[in-house]
Amino acid sequence: MTETININLGKRSYPIYVGEHLLTNGDLFEKHISNKKVAIVTNETISPLYLQKISKTFKDINKEIIPIILPDGEAFKNFETLNLIYDELLKNRANRQISLVALGGGVVGDITGFAAATFMRGVDFIQIPTTLLSQVDSSVGGKTGINHQLGKNMIGAFYQPKCVIADISLLATLPDNHLSAGLAEVIKYGLIRDFSFFEWLEKNINGIMKRDSKLLINAVICSCKNKADIVESDEFESNIRAILNLGHTFGHAIETATGYGKWLHGEAIGIGMVMAAHLSEQMGWLKKEEYQRIKSLIVSSNLPINPPEISKKDFLDLMQLDKKTKDDQINLVLQQGIGKAILTSDYDEEKLHNTLLKKSF
Ligand SMILES: NC(=O)c1ccc[n+]([C@@H]2O[C@H](COP(=O)([O-])OP(=O)(O)OC[C@H]3O[C@@H](n4cnc5c(N)ncnc54)[C@H](O)[C@@H]3O)[C@@H](O)[C@H]2O)c1
Numbered sequence: 001m002t003e004t005i006n007i008n009l010g011k012r013s014y015p016i017y018v019g020e021h022l023l024t025n026g027d028l029f030e031k032h033i034s035n036k037k038v039a040i041v042t043n044e045t046i047s048p049l050y051l052q053k054i055s056k057t058f059k060d061i062n063k064e065i066i067p068i069i070l071p072d073g074e075a076f077k078n079f080e081t082l083n084l085i086y087d088e089l090l091k092n093r094a095n096r097q098i099s100l101v102a103l104g105g106g107v108v109g110d111i112t113g114f115a116a117a118t119f120m121r122g123v124d125f126i127q128i129p130t131t132l133l134s135q136v137d138s139s140v141g142g143k144t145g146i147n148h149q150l151g152k153n154m155i156g157a158f159y160q161p162k163c164v165i166a167d168i169s170l171l172a173t174l175p176d177n178h179l180s181a182g183l184a185e186v187i188k189y190g191l192i193r194d195f196s197f198f199e200w201l202e203k204n205i206n207g208i209m210k211r212d213s214k215l216l217i218n219a220v221i222c223s224c225k226n227k228a229d230i231v232e233s234d235e236f237e238s239n240i241r242a243i244l245n246l247g248h249t250f251g252h253a254i255e256t257a258t259g260y261g262k263w264l265h266g267e268a269i270g271i272g273m274v275m276a277a278h279l280s281e282q283m284g285w286l287k288k289e290e291y292q293r294i295k296s297l298i299v300s301s302n303l304p305i306n307p308p309e310i311s312k313k314d315f316l317d318l319m320q321l322d323k324k325t326k327d328d329q330i331n332l333v334l335q336q337g338i339g340k341a342i343l344t345s346d347y348d349e350e351k352l353h354n355t356l357l358k359k360s361f
């Protein structure tokens with residue numbers, strides 16, 4: 001069964017479909033792609049797995065396909081790769097009547113979305129996220145973009161797709177460490193605003209780790225619903241959307257200190273959420289027992305909970321660089337119980353230092 005979650009953003013509203021075997025569902029594609037020409041943007045890892053299958057579906061509904069295969073990796077989420085997309089589109093005489101299809105994880109989704117936002121001042125696009133992280137996070141909400149040498153995701157646009165098709169069957173080929181990394185963002189929704197989802201995750205984490213499809217579908221649906229609610233109330237991140245950054249200020253510091261690519265984003269976020277919980281517990285905002293429950297769910301997801309060797313000074317410098325900083329005060333998303341998060345600079349500095357100095361959680 002396919003479930004539909006609607007993102008209500010006025011004229012930019014769109015559905016997210018969650019289910020199995022959706023790549024062969026021509027009706028679904030036909031409903032959201034009115035143009036005859038379709039550029040399928042994917043990468044070298046995903047194309048041998050799924051390009052043929054999706055191409056057949058498009059041919060069956062009489063679409064003309066332009067496949068665009070990008071190199072794989074965060075290192076290629078840059079202007080050169082973006083330019084490859086423009087090159088292929090122009091070589092194939094694409095005009096405004098083209099639809100772009102992003103078939104891949106967050107890297108392909110972000111770069112394709114940005115290409116769609118900018119090619120001919122904006123063309124239609126749909127997202128087919130193929131990693132757990134992209135199904136529950138990056139494909140939802142309209143943030144698109146590329147990295148700049150001087151910073152991650154520094155160039156981009158808010159640009160919403162026509163629909164998102166989250167096909168759980170595609171996760172069968174996803175490496176284990178990427179499944180865990182995606183779970184960090186899933187757990188995040190429970191922590192910031194959905195206590196009953198957190199409890200459900202505690203009960204079902206072992207089945208999820210075994211990739212039980214019913215459980216995975218429910219995890220993706222609950223995550224997307226939570227993200228949809230937040231995006232609907234703050235599409236352009238002026239306030240409430242910031243709570244989605246739970247664990248991210250700590251996590252980004254870990255990613256930067258160790259060099260991008262050493263830790264997967266979700267792995268760094270898992271540690272970051274443990275650190276945020278530790279600080280919240282010291283502040284008396286989270287009970288000891290709640291802190292333990294958070295840690296134990298993250299451990300059960302096969303995510304690390306201890307940060308690499310980073311000095312307190314380096315940690316602080318890197319956290320200050322994070323874009324959440326206002327007037328030198330590091331704003332942090334912290335817990336007030338499980339299921340409630342706040343963005344605050346109103347915590348005890350010394351307690352933050354205790355957290356940063358702790359080697360083992
Ligand atoms: N736009 C947003 O709101 C948002 C939110 C969170 C993250 N992001 C971005 O998302 C990116 C990370 O996304 P990601 O974690 O999906 O990484 P990714 O896109 O690099 O994919 C991870 C790896 O898995 C491979 N892969 C993807 N799907 C597969 C499948 N079904 N089977 C086998 N292998 C598969 C990819 O080729 C890649 O090697 C980052 O660039 C981050 O900035 C964006």
Ligand SMILES: [Zn+2]
Binds near residue numbers: 185248265269
């Ligand atoms: Zn994240």
